[in-house]
Amino acid sequence: MQGHRHSLFAGIRPKTRWLLAVSALPLFGMVAAFGVAPDTDTRPVPARTLVQSLTPALPAAPAEQTYYRIDELARGDTVGDVLRRMGVDDADIQALVATPGVVGAGLTRLRAGQRLEGRVGDDGSLQTLAFGARGHEVRVRRVGDGFALDTQPVAVEYQVLMRSGRVRDSLYDALDAAQVPEGVAEKMLDLFSGDLDFRRDLRPDDHFSVVYRMRYRDGEAVGEPQILAAEFVNRGRAYRAVLYRNAQGREEYYTPDGQPLKKAFLKSPLDNSRITSGFTLARYHPLLHTMRAHKGIDYAAPIGARVKTVADGRVSFAGWQNGYGRLVVVQHAGLYSSAYGHLAGFGPGIRKGSRVTQGQVIGYVGQSGLATGPHLHYEFRIAGVQKNPLALNLPSARTLAGAERVRFLTASRIWTARLDLLRGTRIAALD
Numbered sequence: 001m002q003g004h005r006h007s008l009f010a011g012i013r014p015k016t017r018w019l020l021a022v023s024a025l026p027l028f029g030m031v032a033a034f035g036v037a038p039d040t041d042t043r044p045v046p047a048r049t050l051v052q053s054l055t056p057a058l059p060a061a062p063a064e065q066t067y068y069r070i071d072e073l074a075r076g077d078t079v080g081d082v083l084r085r086m087g088v089d090d091a092d093i094q095a096l097v098a099t100p101g102v103v104g105a106g107l108t109r110l111r112a113g114q115r116l117e118g119r120v121g122d123d124g125s126l127q128t129l130a131f132g133a134r135g136h137e138v139r140v141r142r143v144g145d146g147f148a149l150d151t152q153p154v155a156v157e158y159q160v161l162m163r164s165g166r167v168r169d170s171l172y173d174a175l176d177a178a179q180v181p182e183g184v185a186e187k188m189l190d191l192f193s194g195d196l197d198f199r200r201d202l203r204p205d206d207h208f209s210v211v212y213r214m215r216y217r218d219g220e221a222v223g224e225p226q227i228l229a230a231e232f233v234n235r236g237r238a239y240r241a242v243l244y245r246n247a248q249g250r251e252e253y254y255t256p257d258g259q260p261l262k263k264a265f266l267k268s269p270l271d272n273s274r275i276t277s278g279f280t281l282a283r284y285h286p287l288l289h290t291m292r293a294h295k296g297i298d299y300a301a302p303i304g305a306r307v308k309t310v311a312d313g314r315v316s317f318a319g320w321q322n323g324y325g326r327l328v329v330v331q332h333a334g335l336y337s338s339a340y341g342h343l344a345g346f347g348p349g350i351r352k353g354s355r356v357t358q359g360q361v362i363g364y365v366g367q368s369g370l371a372t373g374p375h376l377h378y379e380f381r382i383a384g385v386q387k388n389p390l391a392l393n394l395p396s397a398r399t400l401a402g403a404e405r406v407r408f409l410t411a412s413r414i415w416t417a418r419l420d421l422l423r424g425t426r427i428a429a430l431d
């Protein structure tokens with residue numbers, strides 16, 4: 001961070017750090033941040049700030065630690081699959097289903113795309129759960145060893161808001177001036193982070209527009225804002241993202257011509273890290289005092305840093321394996337798998353067989369096994385053979401084609417038109 005030729009970020013470093021800390025928050029316990037359909041509305045459980053608890057903690061985290069989780073049913077999922085993914089243990093899943101009225105309220109009849117929100121203890125105990133069924137919201141809360149049920153009609157309002165701003169001194173000042181809520185700002189930057197490095201690429205006069213939806217209950221904003229469309233213009237080049245529910249029933253972001261924004265594989269399993277050892281076929285091993293190949297990539301990171309799976313998949317191994325120490329291996333589509341070694345502990349709900357989605361926390365950096373210091377040993381494997389992920393041409397996520405692309409273009413027109421409108425206005429904020 002030393003060599004900024006640009007003064008764009010001069011003098012705002014404390015705020016930058018603050019925003020980065022905040023940005024760590026919603027990803028922590030969330031499997032699917034997006035995916036709201038009006039008929040699946042559920043009562044939100046306010047997220048408790050977890051930032052402070054991220055760094056210490058790890059393998060022996062206090063039992064009362066709970067995580068706010070949102071997940072939705074994918075095709076072929078049972079409610080049990082989703083609850084397991086949220087980290088709920090089997091005993092509580094059984095107790096929940098056995099609670100009088102819960103099945104009658106529709107829990108086991110939820111369909112693909114419907115959403116569950118809950119608070120789960122790191123011991124696998126379910127504390128609260130909310131889901132929408134037939135125009136009602138159903139809330140379940142823990143009472144002793146069992147659960148109590150509460151069903152009531154939902155009165156929820158949605159409001160679509162638009163914000164637009166222009167960078168003068170710093171991006172963060174511009175976001176503030178445009179009154180972009182923190183949660184929206186963070187998601188917007190995240191959307192474009194595959195194309196733009198906001199620390200290096202920004203220039204004065206860059207500008208942005210965002211259209212997002214907020215959920216209100218009794219006039220109070222609740223839940224996570226959802227970005228419907230966004231644009232960032234960097235050095236005159238426009239990057240755009242539009243939310244679309246695809247044929248698989250998943251809401252994803254696409255460019256206006258139907259290319260997915262999300263890459264099939266993340267560039268790195270850590271947010272902030274640097275490579276200390278690359279992929280080589282021969283390397284002197286500091287502990288074993290031998291020349292050994294290093295068929296992975298080492299990332300320096302503090303103990304407790306969150307390690308994310310680079311792609312959707314299923315955990316094929318989570319446990320101790322020789323020199324790897326605590327290791328998680330994720331099997332992805334096709335012949336691809338990824339492995340994360342020397343972990344201090346595993347992410348919530350991570351065990352053999354768990355399904356994971358790209359960006360989900362599967363563990364925390366440590367130095368278990370043969371490690372001279374805290375770091376992540378990351379391997380990318382094809383058909384079980386380690387490859388250098390930085391040298392591979394990996395497949396990208398699925399592009400919309402044919403009839404679906406036509407459907408997307410029609411559906412997204414309203415949002416691209418709003419972005420055009422916002423860009424034309426050149427004002428700081430617009431409701």
Ligand SMILES: [Zn+2]
Binds near residue numbers: 294377
């Ligand atoms: Zn290594």
